[in-house]
Amino acid sequence: MLNPFVYDRPIAPADMVAREAEAALLHETIENGTNATLAAPRRFGKTSLIGAAFERADRELGMATAAVDCYGVLTREDFAARLATAYRTLPGGFTRRVARLNEEATMGAQVAGTGATLGRKRTPLSVEEPIIELLDLPLKVLKKTGQRTVVAFDEFQSVLDVPGLDGLIRSRIQHHGKAGTYVFAGSEPSLLHSLFVDRGRPLYGQARIMQLGRLPLRAAFSAVADRFEATHREVEPRVLSRLVELGAGHPQRTMLLASALWDATPARGEADDEVWDAALAGTLAWLGTEFEVMWTSWSSTERRVLAALADDLSPLSKDGRRVGLKHASSAQRPVAGLLRRGVLEGRGADLRIVDPMLALWISQLRAK
Numbered sequence: 001m002l003n004p005f006v007y008d009r010p011i012a013p014a015d016m017v018a019r020e021a022e023a024a025l026l027h028e029t030i031e032n033g034t035n036a037t038l039a040a041p042r043r044f045g046k047t048s049l050i051g052a053a054f055e056r057a058d059r060e061l062g063m064a065t066a067a068v069d070c071y072g073v074l075t076r077e078d079f080a081a082r083l084a085t086a087y088r089t090l091p092g093g094f095t096r097r098v099a100r101l102n103e104e105a106t107m108g109a110q111v112a113g114t115g116a117t118l119g120r121k122r123t124p125l126s127v128e129e130p131i132i133e134l135l136d137l138p139l140k141v142l143k144k145t146g147q148r149t150v151v152a153f154d155e156f157q158s159v160l161d162v163p164g165l166d167g168l169i170r171s172r173i174q175h176h177g178k179a180g181t182y183v184f185a186g187s188e189p190s191l192l193h194s195l196f197v198d199r200g201r202p203l204y205g206q207a208r209i210m211q212l213g214r215l216p217l218r219a220a221f222s223a224v225a226d227r228f229e230a231t232h233r234e235v236e237p238r239v240l241s242r243l244v245e246l247g248a249g250h251p252q253r254t255m256l257l258a259s260a261l262w263d264a265t266p267a268r269g270e271a272d273d274e275v276w277d278a279a280l281a282g283t284l285a286w287l288g289t290e291f292e293v294m295w296t297s298w299s300s301t302e303r304r305v306l307a308a309l310a311d312d313l314s315p316l317s318k319d320g321r322r323v324g325l326k327h328a329s330s331a332q333r334p335v336a337g338l339l340r341r342g343v344l345e346g347r348g349a350d351l352r353i354v355d356p357m358l359a360l361w362i363s364q365l366r367a368k
């Protein structure tokens, strides 16, 4: 029997727990031709939700779809390549044209880099021409096939690493009208936010802001129970409660724990406390490698802030002294940095560590 819990990739629409309201809203926005931003911490299901919305836009609205992964782009050429990858499957027979534009973008960079000239003189800016043509492809698709296109720019906060790129994108897409509708998704919510709500930025006010929160615990509980049942394994309700509470509505962490629990449960057997303890210990050990790297990358005040939150203390109050923060105000800067990077979320009394497994790992680290 195959483990029914997926935790390491975007999931199919049928595997999604809850999210009906979010999916309906996103669909409606796409249908209306309104651009949207979809902000959520890492692994909250952005890419899966976009996939579900695309499937529906294709099926019900006959729209063309293109998902552009912006993660890690550092240059305009990188961005051109990502566009090309996503746009080459657009309908209308543009595959070769897209490949050529990608080549041209790379060529522009090489020539600019070496200072050589190739036929007519190129300037470093020439990379913008192929990007512009790529970005404008939805106009051609509409003209040729009559289809509207929905484009998702996933991990869009990465464009902040390429000076002026948000302005270039805006300068094109603002003329797309109904030909192109855009979903900008990002996993560093405050960075994404700054692209659309900072008056000074080119994309200011260009999209409806949507947030993806945690899964409702009740929905997580029944989804995990159903999948155990469907695969002939039982789980004690108390164990299931412990799992769902620890997962805290974090979609990927809940599925990861469920997957580990399922693996640890014998075929046709039952997950009891002992099975749960083993599954949890195994998962923590497995995640520990990644957490250690993160832990050492943080400054000592950031670690103190995280340690306080892991122990349900407020780093912004006098409680902070218990983790070595001398003044409540010394936590402000690290808190802001950790919020910006999506390690923390919320504010004031609701401030918390996004990843419940990281929180558990930190509190165990200190209890050693």
Ligand SMILES: Nc1ncnc2c1ncn2[C@@H]1O[C@H](COP(=O)(O)OP(=O)(O)OP(=O)(O)O)[C@@H](O)[C@H]1O
Pocket: 006, 007, 008, 009, 010, 011, 015, 016, 017, 018, 019, 040, 041, 042, 043, 044, 045, 046, 047, 048, 049, 187, 251, 252, 253, 255, 256
């Ligand atoms: N609605 C959901 N129901 C159940 N599990 C979900 C749901 N959304 C996300 N997940 C879990 O989270 C994992 C990651 O989903 P996805 O890749 O869509 O998230 P993401 O926000 O795009 O992540 P990343 O930040 O890594 O790009 C999935 O493999 C699955 O385990």
Ligand SMILES: [Mg+2]
Pocket: 046, 047, 048, 154
């Ligand atoms: Mg994703």
